[in-house]
Amino acid sequence: MRKSIEVIRGNSPGTEWRLSVLTFEGRSADAPRAYLQAALHGNELPGVAALHMLIPMLRDAERDGRLRGTVTVVPHANPIGLGQHLFGEHLGRFAFGSRTNFNRNFPLLAAPDPSALIDDAASALAEVRLKALLVRLSLGHELVLDLHCDDEGLSYIYAPAPLWPAMSDLAAALGCEAAILWDKSSDGAFEEAAAAPYLSSAQDAAAGRVVSTVEFRGRADVSPDLARADAEGLYRFLVARGVLVDDRVAPLAPYTAVAAPIDHVDMVAAPVAGTILYHVRPGDRVAAGDALVTVVTAPGEDDGAVTVTAPQDGLILTRRAHRFTRPGDNLLKLVGSRRSATARPGALEA
Ligand SMILES: [Zn+2]
Helix, strand or coil, X not given: XXXXXXXXXXXXXXXXXXXXXXEECCCCCCCCCEEEEECCCCCCCHHHHHHHHHHHHHHHHHHCCCECCCEEXXXXXXXXXXXXXXXXXXXXXXXXXXXXXXXXXCCCCCCCCHHHCCCCCCCCCHHHHHHHHHHHHHCCCCEEEEEEEECEXXXXXXXXXXXXXXXXXXXXXXXXXXXXXXCXXXXXXXXXXXXXXXXXXXXXXXXCCEEEEEEEEECCCCCHHHHHHHHHHHHHHHHHCCCECCCCCCCCCCCCCEEEEHHHEEEEECCCCEEEEECCCCCCEECCCCEEEEEECCCCCCCCEEEEECCCCEEEEEECCCCEECCCCEEEEEEECCCCCCCCCCCCCC
Protein backbone atom coordinates (compact mmCIF):
# COMPACT_ATOMS: atom_id res chain seq x y z
CA MET A 1 0.00 0.00 0.00
CA ARG A 2 1.27 3.41 -0.94
CA LYS A 3 -0.13 6.47 0.80
CA SER A 4 0.01 9.90 -0.77
CA ILE A 5 -1.41 13.21 0.36
CA GLU A 6 -3.21 15.69 -1.87
CA VAL A 7 -3.25 19.22 -0.46
CA ILE A 8 -6.29 21.42 -1.11
CA ARG A 9 -5.48 25.05 -0.62
CA GLY A 10 -7.89 26.82 1.74
CA ASN A 11 -10.12 29.72 0.76
CA SER A 12 -8.21 31.98 3.15
CA PRO A 13 -4.52 32.31 4.05
CA GLY A 14 -3.40 29.83 6.69
CA THR A 15 -5.89 27.05 5.92
CA GLU A 16 -5.64 23.92 3.83
CA TRP A 17 -7.08 20.43 3.70
CA ARG A 18 -5.16 17.18 3.27
CA LEU A 19 -6.69 14.27 1.45
CA SER A 20 -5.21 10.77 1.83
CA VAL A 21 -5.02 8.55 -1.25
CA LEU A 22 -4.17 4.87 -0.75
CA THR A 23 -2.91 2.89 -3.74
CA PHE A 24 -2.68 -0.89 -3.91
CA GLU A 25 -0.60 -1.86 -6.91
CA GLY A 26 -1.99 -4.64 -9.09
CA ARG A 27 0.28 -7.17 -10.80
CA SER A 28 -1.61 -7.55 -14.04
CA ALA A 29 -1.81 -4.70 -16.53
CA ASP A 30 -4.90 -6.14 -18.22
CA ALA A 31 -6.95 -6.50 -15.01
CA PRO A 32 -9.64 -3.93 -14.24
CA ARG A 33 -8.69 -1.10 -11.88
CA ALA A 34 -10.96 0.04 -9.09
CA TYR A 35 -11.46 3.41 -7.41
CA LEU A 36 -13.41 3.71 -4.15
CA GLN A 37 -14.16 6.87 -2.23
CA ALA A 38 -16.32 7.55 0.81
CA ALA A 39 -17.99 10.44 2.62
CA LEU A 40 -18.20 12.87 -0.29
CA HIS A 41 -21.09 14.12 1.78
CA GLY A 42 -18.97 14.65 4.85
CA ASN A 43 -21.47 13.36 7.40
CA GLU A 44 -22.17 10.03 5.64
CA LEU A 45 -19.87 7.57 7.37
CA PRO A 46 -21.00 3.97 6.61
CA GLY A 47 -18.62 3.92 3.64
CA VAL A 48 -15.71 5.15 5.75
CA ALA A 49 -16.39 2.35 8.22
CA ALA A 50 -16.59 -0.21 5.38
CA LEU A 51 -13.26 0.98 3.95
CA HIS A 52 -11.71 0.69 7.41
CA MET A 53 -12.48 -3.03 7.18
CA LEU A 54 -11.72 -3.41 3.46
CA ILE A 55 -8.27 -1.80 3.47
CA PRO A 56 -6.61 -4.57 5.54
CA MET A 57 -8.18 -7.12 3.18
CA LEU A 58 -6.62 -5.29 0.22
CA ARG A 59 -3.26 -5.14 2.01
CA ASP A 60 -3.38 -8.90 2.53
CA ALA A 61 -4.23 -9.49 -1.12
CA GLU A 62 -1.39 -7.21 -2.23
CA ARG A 63 1.09 -8.90 0.11
CA ASP A 64 0.02 -12.39 -1.00
CA GLY A 65 0.26 -11.57 -4.71
CA ARG A 66 -3.50 -11.94 -5.21
CA LEU A 67 -4.09 -8.37 -6.35
CA ARG A 68 -4.42 -8.30 -10.15
CA GLY A 69 -5.77 -4.80 -10.75
CA THR A 70 -4.68 -1.59 -9.07
CA VAL A 71 -7.07 -0.30 -6.42
CA THR A 72 -7.20 3.36 -5.36
CA VAL A 73 -9.00 4.22 -2.13
CA VAL A 74 -9.90 7.69 -0.85
CA PRO A 75 -11.41 7.02 2.58
CA HIS A 76 -12.34 10.64 3.32
CA ALA A 77 -13.14 12.11 -0.08
CA ASN A 78 -14.25 15.44 1.35
CA PRO A 79 -12.15 16.80 4.21
CA ILE A 80 -13.95 20.14 3.83
CA GLY A 81 -17.40 18.69 4.57
CA LEU A 82 -15.96 16.34 7.17
CA GLY A 83 -15.00 19.34 9.24
CA GLN A 84 -18.19 21.37 8.88
CA HIS A 85 -19.94 21.68 12.22
CA LEU A 86 -22.46 24.38 13.00
CA PHE A 87 -23.36 24.78 16.68
CA GLY A 88 -22.40 21.17 17.30
CA GLU A 89 -24.29 19.72 14.34
CA HIS A 90 -22.27 17.95 11.64
CA LEU A 91 -23.46 19.29 8.27
CA GLY A 92 -21.63 17.69 5.35
CA ARG A 93 -23.92 17.94 2.34
CA PHE A 94 -23.49 21.56 1.28
CA ALA A 95 -20.36 23.69 1.33
CA PHE A 96 -20.87 26.39 3.94
CA GLY A 97 -19.11 29.04 1.90
CA SER A 98 -21.04 28.66 -1.34
CA ARG A 99 -24.23 26.69 -0.47
CA THR A 100 -23.30 24.16 -3.17
CA ASN A 101 -23.98 20.45 -2.79
CA PHE A 102 -20.65 18.61 -2.57
CA ASN A 103 -22.08 15.99 -4.96
CA ARG A 104 -23.38 18.20 -7.75
CA ASN A 105 -21.80 20.25 -10.53
CA PHE A 106 -18.75 18.07 -11.04
CA PRO A 107 -16.85 18.81 -14.26
CA LEU A 108 -18.13 16.56 -17.08
CA LEU A 109 -15.30 15.68 -19.46
CA ALA A 110 -15.87 14.63 -23.06
CA ALA A 111 -12.78 12.38 -22.91
CA PRO A 112 -10.55 10.95 -20.14
CA ASP A 113 -8.06 13.80 -20.41
CA PRO A 114 -6.91 15.19 -17.03
CA SER A 115 -5.44 18.28 -18.71
CA ALA A 116 -9.01 19.54 -19.13
CA LEU A 117 -9.39 19.77 -15.33
CA ILE A 118 -8.37 22.72 -13.18
CA ASP A 119 -5.60 22.16 -10.66
CA ASP A 120 -5.23 23.41 -7.09
CA ALA A 121 -3.58 26.63 -8.24
CA ALA A 122 -6.73 27.66 -10.13
CA SER A 123 -8.70 30.71 -9.15
CA ALA A 124 -11.68 28.79 -7.78
CA LEU A 125 -13.17 27.88 -4.41
CA ALA A 126 -11.71 24.91 -2.57
CA GLU A 127 -14.83 22.78 -3.11
CA VAL A 128 -14.59 23.37 -6.87
CA ARG A 129 -10.90 22.38 -6.88
CA LEU A 130 -11.74 19.33 -4.75
CA LYS A 131 -14.26 18.16 -7.36
CA ALA A 132 -11.67 18.45 -10.14
CA LEU A 133 -9.16 16.55 -7.99
CA LEU A 134 -11.58 13.67 -7.33
CA VAL A 135 -12.38 13.33 -11.03
CA ARG A 136 -8.66 13.32 -11.81
CA LEU A 137 -8.03 10.60 -9.21
CA SER A 138 -10.84 8.44 -10.61
CA LEU A 139 -9.72 8.62 -14.26
CA GLY A 140 -8.27 5.40 -15.63
CA HIS A 141 -10.25 3.12 -13.33
CA GLU A 142 -12.87 0.86 -14.91
CA LEU A 143 -14.72 0.37 -11.62
CA VAL A 144 -15.64 3.55 -9.72
CA LEU A 145 -17.67 3.42 -6.51
CA ASP A 146 -18.76 6.49 -4.55
CA LEU A 147 -19.93 5.38 -1.11
CA HIS A 148 -22.79 7.39 0.40
CA CYS A 149 -25.80 6.77 2.61
CA ASP A 150 -29.29 8.16 3.01
CA ASP A 151 -31.00 9.54 6.12
CA GLU A 152 -32.55 6.14 6.99
CA GLY A 153 -32.69 3.58 4.21
CA LEU A 154 -32.10 0.26 2.58
CA SER A 155 -28.82 -0.60 0.92
CA TYR A 156 -29.26 0.45 -2.71
CA ILE A 157 -27.27 1.74 -5.65
CA TYR A 158 -27.61 4.25 -8.44
CA ALA A 159 -26.42 3.12 -11.86
CA PRO A 160 -26.24 4.78 -15.27
CA ALA A 161 -28.98 3.11 -17.35
CA PRO A 162 -26.57 2.22 -20.23
CA LEU A 163 -24.51 0.10 -17.79
CA TRP A 164 -27.52 -1.89 -16.56
CA PRO A 165 -27.90 -4.86 -16.24
CA ALA A 166 -24.19 -5.36 -17.05
CA MET A 167 -23.28 -4.01 -13.60
CA SER A 168 -26.04 -5.76 -11.65
CA ASP A 169 -23.32 -7.95 -10.10
CA LEU A 170 -22.43 -4.93 -7.93
CA ALA A 171 -25.94 -4.87 -6.46
CA ALA A 172 -25.78 -8.65 -5.96
CA ALA A 173 -22.37 -8.49 -4.26
CA LEU A 174 -23.49 -5.75 -1.88
CA GLY A 175 -26.81 -7.44 -1.07
CA CYS A 176 -28.73 -4.40 -2.27
CA GLU A 177 -32.50 -4.28 -2.15
CA ALA A 178 -32.87 -1.81 -5.01
CA ALA A 179 -31.03 -0.35 -7.97
CA ILE A 180 -32.11 3.04 -9.30
CA LEU A 181 -31.21 3.62 -12.94
CA TRP A 182 -30.69 7.16 -14.13
CA ASP A 183 -30.32 8.44 -17.66
CA LYS A 184 -29.29 11.72 -19.24
CA SER A 185 -28.28 13.71 -16.12
CA SER A 186 -27.76 13.46 -12.40
CA ASP A 187 -27.07 17.20 -12.10
CA GLY A 188 -23.32 16.57 -12.29
CA ALA A 189 -23.02 14.08 -9.42
CA PHE A 190 -19.56 12.52 -9.06
CA GLU A 191 -20.95 9.33 -10.57
CA GLU A 192 -21.94 11.19 -13.73
CA ALA A 193 -18.52 12.84 -13.92
CA ALA A 194 -16.78 9.48 -13.52
CA ALA A 195 -18.87 7.98 -16.34
CA ALA A 196 -19.00 10.96 -18.71
CA PRO A 197 -15.53 10.69 -20.33
CA TYR A 198 -16.22 7.08 -21.29
CA LEU A 199 -19.93 6.90 -22.00
CA SER A 200 -19.68 9.76 -24.47
CA SER A 201 -17.10 7.93 -26.56
CA ALA A 202 -17.31 4.62 -28.42
CA GLN A 203 -19.61 1.95 -27.01
CA ASP A 204 -16.75 -0.47 -26.46
CA ALA A 205 -15.09 2.01 -24.11
CA ALA A 206 -18.01 1.42 -21.76
CA ALA A 207 -17.62 -2.37 -21.81
CA GLY A 208 -16.72 -3.71 -18.41
CA ARG A 209 -17.25 -0.33 -16.81
CA VAL A 210 -18.99 0.14 -13.46
CA VAL A 211 -19.83 3.54 -12.04
CA SER A 212 -22.11 3.82 -9.05
CA THR A 213 -23.28 5.89 -6.15
CA VAL A 214 -23.67 3.29 -3.42
CA GLU A 215 -26.12 4.10 -0.63
CA PHE A 216 -25.15 2.08 2.42
CA ARG A 217 -28.46 2.44 4.35
CA GLY A 218 -28.77 5.37 6.80
CA ARG A 219 -26.44 7.82 8.50
CA ALA A 220 -26.71 6.11 11.89
CA ASP A 221 -26.05 2.64 10.42
CA VAL A 222 -22.39 2.67 11.36
CA SER A 223 -21.21 -0.31 13.40
CA PRO A 224 -18.47 -2.94 13.34
CA ASP A 225 -20.86 -5.61 12.04
CA LEU A 226 -22.32 -3.48 9.25
CA ALA A 227 -18.87 -2.20 8.29
CA ARG A 228 -17.56 -5.75 8.01
CA ALA A 229 -20.57 -6.89 5.99
CA ASP A 230 -20.23 -3.93 3.61
CA ALA A 231 -16.48 -4.51 3.26
CA GLU A 232 -17.12 -8.16 2.43
CA GLY A 233 -19.67 -7.07 -0.18
CA LEU A 234 -17.15 -4.72 -1.80
CA TYR A 235 -14.52 -7.47 -1.65
CA ARG A 236 -16.89 -9.99 -3.31
CA PHE A 237 -17.47 -7.50 -6.09
CA LEU A 238 -13.72 -6.95 -6.63
CA VAL A 239 -13.21 -10.73 -6.77
CA ALA A 240 -16.14 -11.16 -9.20
CA ARG A 241 -14.61 -8.53 -11.49
CA GLY A 242 -11.15 -10.09 -11.39
CA VAL A 243 -9.48 -7.22 -9.55
CA LEU A 244 -8.26 -9.68 -6.98
CA VAL A 245 -8.15 -13.43 -6.58
CA ASP A 246 -9.63 -15.26 -3.62
CA ASP A 247 -10.72 -18.88 -3.99
CA ARG A 248 -12.64 -18.71 -0.72
CA VAL A 249 -15.19 -16.35 -2.24
CA ALA A 250 -18.19 -18.09 -3.81
CA PRO A 251 -19.48 -16.97 -7.22
CA LEU A 252 -22.21 -14.35 -7.04
CA ALA A 253 -25.86 -15.27 -7.38
CA PRO A 254 -27.77 -13.19 -9.94
CA TYR A 255 -29.34 -9.96 -8.72
CA THR A 256 -33.11 -10.41 -8.38
CA ALA A 257 -34.24 -7.46 -6.25
CA VAL A 258 -35.80 -4.21 -7.47
CA ALA A 259 -34.31 -2.40 -10.47
CA ALA A 260 -36.27 0.67 -11.52
CA PRO A 261 -35.75 3.80 -13.60
CA ILE A 262 -35.26 6.88 -11.47
CA ASP A 263 -38.57 8.38 -12.56
CA HIS A 264 -40.34 5.48 -10.79
CA VAL A 265 -39.22 6.94 -7.47
CA ASP A 266 -41.90 8.95 -5.71
CA MET A 267 -40.42 11.68 -3.55
CA VAL A 268 -43.27 11.97 -1.06
CA ALA A 269 -43.38 15.51 0.31
CA ALA A 270 -44.96 16.97 3.44
CA PRO A 271 -48.15 18.95 2.69
CA VAL A 272 -47.88 20.89 5.96
CA ALA A 273 -45.39 21.55 8.72
CA GLY A 274 -45.40 19.44 11.86
CA THR A 275 -44.18 16.46 13.82
CA ILE A 276 -43.60 13.36 11.70
CA LEU A 277 -45.22 10.07 12.71
CA TYR A 278 -44.03 7.38 10.27
CA HIS A 279 -46.34 4.43 9.65
CA VAL A 280 -43.73 2.72 7.44
CA ARG A 281 -40.04 2.02 7.53
CA PRO A 282 -37.50 1.28 4.78
CA GLY A 283 -38.11 -2.18 3.36
CA ASP A 284 -41.89 -2.10 3.82
CA ARG A 285 -44.07 -2.87 0.81
CA VAL A 286 -47.12 -0.68 0.46
CA ALA A 287 -50.19 -0.46 -1.77
CA ALA A 288 -51.58 2.74 -3.28
CA GLY A 289 -53.64 4.53 -0.63
CA ASP A 290 -51.85 3.02 2.38
CA ALA A 291 -51.01 5.49 5.16
CA LEU A 292 -47.33 6.46 5.02
CA VAL A 293 -46.91 9.38 7.40
CA THR A 294 -49.06 11.43 9.73
CA VAL A 295 -47.89 15.02 10.15
CA VAL A 296 -49.11 16.54 13.42
CA THR A 297 -49.78 20.24 13.07
CA ALA A 298 -51.93 20.99 16.16
CA PRO A 299 -51.47 18.16 18.68
CA GLY A 300 -54.70 16.64 19.94
CA GLU A 301 -57.02 19.07 18.18
CA ASP A 302 -59.70 18.20 15.64
CA ASP A 303 -58.13 18.32 12.18
CA GLY A 304 -54.77 18.75 13.91
CA ALA A 305 -53.00 16.14 11.78
CA VAL A 306 -52.69 15.28 8.10
CA THR A 307 -52.03 11.75 6.88
CA VAL A 308 -50.10 11.25 3.64
CA THR A 309 -50.88 8.10 1.63
CA ALA A 310 -48.95 6.07 -0.92
CA PRO A 311 -49.34 7.44 -4.47
CA GLN A 312 -48.74 3.96 -5.94
CA ASP A 313 -47.81 0.40 -4.95
CA GLY A 314 -44.14 0.08 -4.10
CA LEU A 315 -41.22 -0.39 -1.77
CA ILE A 316 -40.23 2.13 0.91
CA LEU A 317 -36.62 2.91 0.05
CA THR A 318 -35.74 5.63 2.57
CA ARG A 319 -37.18 8.01 5.13
CA ARG A 320 -35.87 11.08 6.91
CA ALA A 321 -33.80 11.04 10.07
CA HIS A 322 -35.46 14.15 11.53
CA ARG A 323 -38.97 14.17 13.00
CA PHE A 324 -40.12 17.71 12.31
CA THR A 325 -40.94 18.73 8.78
CA ARG A 326 -41.50 21.96 6.97
CA PRO A 327 -44.12 22.14 4.22
CA GLY A 328 -42.72 20.74 0.97
CA ASP A 329 -39.81 18.89 2.56
CA ASN A 330 -39.36 15.31 1.42
CA LEU A 331 -40.63 12.68 3.86
CA LEU A 332 -39.58 9.47 2.11
CA LYS A 333 -38.68 7.76 -1.16
CA LEU A 334 -41.02 5.11 -2.52
CA VAL A 335 -39.96 3.12 -5.57
CA GLY A 336 -42.94 1.91 -7.57
CA SER A 337 -43.65 0.08 -10.79
CA ARG A 338 -44.74 3.09 -12.81
CA ARG A 339 -43.61 6.63 -13.42
CA SER A 340 -44.10 9.02 -10.52
CA ALA A 341 -46.63 11.76 -11.19
CA THR A 342 -44.11 14.23 -9.75
CA ALA A 343 -41.01 12.90 -11.60
CA ARG A 344 -38.65 15.56 -12.91
CA PRO A 345 -35.32 15.43 -14.72
CA GLY A 346 -32.02 15.19 -12.84
CA ALA A 347 -31.12 14.02 -9.35
CA LEU A 348 -33.87 13.19 -6.85
CA GLU A 349 -32.71 15.76 -4.28
CA ALA A 350 -31.03 19.14 -4.34
ZN1 LIG B 1 -24.59 11.44 -0.08
